[in-house]
Amino acid sequence: MASKAGKGLSAIVPGVFLSIFIILIFQSNAAFAKSAYLTSFMAKYPAAASSKLNTCNLCHGSGGTSTFNPFGQAVRTVSGADITARITAVEALDSDADGFSNKTEIAALTFPGDPADKPAGGTPPPGDTTPPTVSSTSPAGNQANVATNAAVTATFSEAVDPATVTTTTFTLRGGTAAVAGTVSLGGNTATFRPSGSLAFGTTYTATITTGVKDLAGNTLAATSSWSFTTGAAPDMTPPGVSATDPADNQAGVELSATITATFSEAINPATMTPDTFVLRVGANQVTGTVSANGATATFTPAAPLFDNAAYTVTLTTGIKDLAGNALPVEYSTNFNTVAASESVFPDPTGTGGDAAGGGGCAVAGRSGTGGSLHEMAGSFGLLILAALGMAARRRMARREK
Structure with missing residues (x-):
């Protein structure tokens, strides 16, 4: 019997401890x-x-x-x-x-x-029998250029019941389309956060209905609505080169010329430098200054250009418009300067005539008031030959006498 009782007790004890x-x-x-x-x-x-x-x-x-x-x-x-x-x-x-x-x-x-x-x-x-009102909003009514990632808020004149501030009582529409989002309440301010970015250049209307109540159960005095407009879409179009002066492959460009480039839109002046608007003759970069005004940039060489020389103008992708869009590809154009021109020495008689008119001795040379040394030597040589010829004729005349 004792052993049976002991066995029964040993079976009960674990259950008791578990229950406790x-x-x-x-x-x-x-x-x-x-x-x-x-x-x-x-x-x-x-x-x-x-x-x-x-x-x-x-x-x-x-x-x-x-x-x-x-x-x-x-x-x-x-x-x-x-x-x-x-x-x-x-x-x-x-x-x-x-x-x-x-x-x-x-x-x-x-x-x-x-x-x-x-x-x-x-x-x-x-x-409390005073109904709550909307005391301020953000964005404000009729506000323009609102960011497309903006949240919409409404601040009430008193604390409101959080259970009454929902996506049913606080809504946002773009035209007739409802905007999806979430609504939260912090203090006296309700916030509507759109699920995604708002559209550019679009008018939106926010509405708070009379379903909103204060803590005493008083409903909003009247439905409150206000509108705002988002900003225009940012400029994503890169600038282009619409014209250059001198034109591409133009010949006979004056040695005193400046070089201009006209773009498809206004350019950021800070991006127009001698490193982005480059003039070269052969492999040598020409020293000069660059200025920009609106859509036009000008390169002014520090010294006159060389005659009868080929120049290359390069506009690099470092050039940007006012929105920060860079020139998509490097742009190059070429031109040639004027060749050396002929000049005429003055008529020794002072009449200023030309060879065809019999008014002087015409000598081919560079433009200006004088020629090169060899051209001057040629002129004096002709005079000497003429003098020798006249002397020979005089001798012959004396012999005949």
Whole structure:
């Protein structure tokens, strides 16, 4: 018999310990929950510490069941980890709909989640009857050039019930198309965040309906709507070269010429430099200055160009328009300067005639008032030959006599 009893006891003991362990865990979790909420609650409302409110019935059903009463449910719906802030957020609400705000019931030491437990007298005070209004918005009404990634906000004249601020009561439309997004409430400000970027150059209308209520249950005085317009699409078109002077392959360009380039749009002057607007003769870069005005850039050489020379103009991809778009490809053009021209020495008689008119001795040479040394020598040589010829004729005439 003793052995049978021992066996029976050994079978019962583990089950008892398991049951005790489960009960301890449950009580520990319950105690933690009670401690977390009630500690914060009693710290905020010290007078309630020695009242019936210092029980689980504050937030739960009769007897502290796991079911939340209206007050407990209201506290749960407020986001955030700070329990005191969550309790404060529902003070103005009448969670149990008995005509008294939660704050009034707590002050009277009655349960804010039990409609049957009311402050003495049972008649609720007049309370707040002033409806909320929209005091400011962002973007402002009729604002232009709004960024396409902007959020839309509305600030109310007083705190509003978070449960009444939704995508149904706060909407945004572009024309007749509804804009998808999310709505949040922070303090007295509601924010609508579009799911994607808004369209460029489009008018949008935001609307707050009378479904929004303050903490006393007063609805928005009237539907509030305002419109704004997003900015134009950014310039994504790169500039192009529409003309140059001298033109490509132009010949006979003056030695004093400046070089200009005209673009398809205004150019950022800071990007026009001798490194982006380059003039070369052969492999040598020509020294000069560059200026820009609107869509035209000018290269001014530091010295006259060489005669009868081939020049190359290069416009690099470092050139950008006012929106920052670069010239897509390097642009090059060529031209040739004027060749050396013929010049005529002055008539020794001072008549200034030419060879054809018999007014002087014409000698081929470079343009200007004088020729090269060999050209001058040639002129004097002709004069000497003429003099020798005249002397020979005189000798012959004397012999004949």
